[in-house]
Amino acid sequence: MCRLLFYIVLFILPPLVSWANTITVCEGCKVSSIKEAVKVASAYDTIVVQKGVYREYNIGIDKPLTLLGENQPTIDGMDKGEIITIESDHVTVDGFTIINVGTSYTTDYAAIRVVKSTDFLIQQNTLERLFFGIYLEKSNGGKVLHNTIKGDAVNEYNSGNGIQLWYCKDVEVANNSVRNVRDGIYLEFSDNIHIHNNKSIDNLRYGLHFMFSNNDSYTKNLFENNGAGVAVMFSKHIEMKNNVFRKNWGTAAFGLLLKEINDAEIIGNVFEENTVGINIEGSNRIDYRHNDFINNGWAMKVRGACYTNTFQFNNFLYNSFDVSYNSKLNDNLFDQNFWSNYTGYDLNRNGIGDVPYRPVKLFSYIVNRTPETIILLRSLFIDIIDFSEKVSPVFTPDNLMDEHPRMKRIDHDSYR
């Protein structure tokens, strides 16, 4: 028994002790740079970096380490290149301010890059004056939480993305705030990614951008004043729930841009004051339910090749145009929505209007053809021709109507 205990102490404890090893980095300490600390540390050590400014770049982390910033120390990359590169599993980077990432036209320098690793945790960092922010490359099963990214992007061609995922799986991106970069969050070939409670504001191109990524979800995010709120392209089975898309204004600005998207769910979102709420192109079998479209220029622009989509229980409130179609074909279902422009009546008082509502107006067809005519919006003459088109549709799809328009605004909470 005594002998066994001796062996336990001899063989099992030493690794446990070294697990708890902590290396402190500060200006006056024995170890004064993060690079040096990484070098002397062994696997599973913790490196505590105290407050100060560390002028370092190309910090390569090649073993499982925990990097903790005490009182937000600053790592200044001096515009020389990449700052932290993680090439090992189980790495944590927590509580740093990282500034001055180098800009390059040939290499995508990032503030923090994770390469072919699993179980990483990147949290509570502040990234400023950056090219790319957090770049995840072929990495799985990690988390990116509570980071603040603030770029100073002016042109699309020489700016990077806030958080970029490339060939990643099972990553959680939550509670981050991304401002003023090219794409707030960008996903390419990444599956099973969960993006929630993020804020993506004032970005040059998209707040959130999907390319060839399947089975992902984004919920409860805020997208405000981006070139376009969210662009979802060439992806399948994306779940979009309870997000807010606001003030995406401009000539090619959309709240949500869908291109070649199949089998998605768009539920409980709010689209407010966008030039176009949702722009849909080549997207099939999408379920739109319980969304609010408020004060948009166009609540929905349907471009073509969109089949078997269903639009149910949505509120369309005070949009200049509710739905715009550029063809006469319609294979989508509009049912039980509330339209603030509906003028029908409800004689049997069941809460559903007795006359169907036609959301596509002749004027939206005219504006599609000659965009300058937008200046005649809300003119009496336009109302007259819209009315005559409503009575006998000639230019707009005649089977496109909501057979059961709601009389009152739908209270989404009671349906969820």
Add this chain to the structure above:
Amino acid sequence: MRKILKYSFYDLMRSRWSYVYFLFYLLLGIVLLFLNNDLNKAVITLMNVIIVLVPLIGTIFGVMYYYNSKEFTELLLAQPVKRSSIFLGQYFGVALSLSLSLILGLGGPFVFYGIFNSSAIWDFSLLLVTGTLLTLIFTALAFVIALFNENKIKGFGYAILLWLFMAVIYDGLFLMSLMYFEDYPLDKFSLVATMLNPVDLSRVLILLKLDISALLGYTGAVFQNFFGTSFGLILSLGMLGLWVLVPVLIINRKAKRKDF
């Protein structure tokens, strides 16, 4: 001039028609607010009403008042009073009483409903400003028509035609020309064409507030500059001011030379 203005103003304030006009707006405001329960939507509906009805009422009232008070005008002309002050006094009397009915009639219900605590206050005040300017413009145009036509029936006919043209026909022609010349760059043309019609001008002025997100969807630098900045608002208001000024100058000129 001030005495005649005062006389015309009180004369109209005592007349049944101002009350009817006032009550109409009061009723409209109340009904809109209680049916909609939503200030923003009420403002949009109101915009449609103001843009169509205010010019119509301004025109008809102006023509009517001129012809009705013709004998009194002739009596005044026999007195040592300046001609311009007689006609301008009458004009401002009519225009001001109409504007007052509009502002009080619509303002009342909205103030009671709590417009001051709402975000719609700017939209609403813009609406009232536009309504007042439209009243001034169309009453002046009505006076011009009446001054040029001794024949009552003819005068009324022209006045109605003017309203119909400005409110409906102009937009039809405008739309047709835009669609016919769609291959050409049209943004400057469409802005100029808008400036030339006070009804369109006030519509655009209100659109700037209500539908700015849709207007910004059009790709054109001229539109962007116009709609995207306060330049559009200032220019539109300036043009509306010009639209008041020009007919008033014509009234003044014609009144000096007209033979009675």
